[in-house]
Amino acid sequence: MKKFAFLAALMAATAVGAAHAEERRITVSAAGTVLAEPDMATITLGVTNENAQAAAAMKATSDAVSQILARLDQMGIDARDVQTRDLSLSPVWAGRGNQAGERPEISGFSASNRVFVRVRDLTQLGAVMDAVIQDGANDFGGLSFGIQDPKPLEAEARAKAVAEATAKAEQLAQAATVTLGPVQQISEQVGGIRPAAQMREFATADAGGIPVAGGEVSVSVNVTMEFGISQ
Template identity: 75%
Template sequence: MKKIAFMAAMLAVTAAGMAHAEERRITVDAAGVVQAAPDMATITMGVTNEDAQASNAMQATSEAVAQILKRLEGMGIEDRDIQTRDLSLSPVWTGRNSASGDKPEISGFVASNNVQVRVRDLTQLGTIMDAVIQDGANNFGGLSFGVQDPTPLEAQARAKAVAEATAKAEQLAQAANVTLGEVRQISEQVGGFHPAPQMRAMADAGGVPIASGEVSVSVTVSMEFEISD
């Protein structure tokens, strides 16, 4: 019985020591943000046609998309930068909400084909958009800017985040009158790209006017420091 009591006491002391050791930590979070001019844009666009016959609606849509793809190829867009995102054929109903109680009927069909295109030469962006509209594009699902190689920006943002976190930990240690020790743990979360408020207008003669602005990449780090005394 004495042996059991002794072991229980030792476990309690060990647990208390571990809790005390865990308390002797300084944990901080910090974010690093880097802004840069984009060098790539992603457009989602497509063609939609309606006709009484499903085959006619799909044929008209397919012909327009084929012309758009041919145009993009001629403007230097590579196959790897073009991807079909949505292809659909849906009926158009009439009489669904009729107060007379008439039976709903299919009056036609809507065919839609949307593609996502990466433009790596931003000087062509406005001209490309103008050209595909002339070729029949009547759906635009979005335009976003980015960079082709985010690695250097992420490295800069990461370094800024670590420096900021270290500075915070040093301030906390000084305020608490303790000495900051070694880093015990560090983790990060990359926040991705976001539009930044600074805007740079891009003039495209004869094309759709585009403002590329800047993009920002953020990295958030969480660091845990030991208290050395």
């Protein structure tokens, strides 16, 4: 019985020691950000038409989109950079919400076709937007700038984040009068490409096109690092 009690006490002491050892860690988080000029833009554009006849509404929309796609091809936009994102046909109701209690009726139809376009030559961006509007685009769902190959920028941002996290850990160890040990664990989260908070003028429009400024985009990587404590 005494032997059993001794073994139980030894195991408990070992567990406490292991837990204490596991607690001897310094965990820090840091972010690395790199700014760069964009070299690509994406546009979501569309065509919407209404008509009393569903077929007529869809035909008008399809004809305009066909003309837009042909124009984009003429301007050198690769087929892989053009994709239909949404095609819809819905009724247009009349008499909804009236006070007389009359039943709403379908007065026509609305046909819509939305297209995603990637522009890899930013000097064409203003001219492309101007051209598709002339060809019938009447619905723009957004414009965003990006980087075609973000991996080198991500690597630079990752190195900055690791350096910042290591510096933080060293400061904490010095303040706590302990010796910083090796890295025990590291994880990262890539923040993606976003518009920079402070944007710089970057003209992208040709003469006669819609004026557009690309500014800068930021690429961010967040890391969490866990260091051991040597003593």
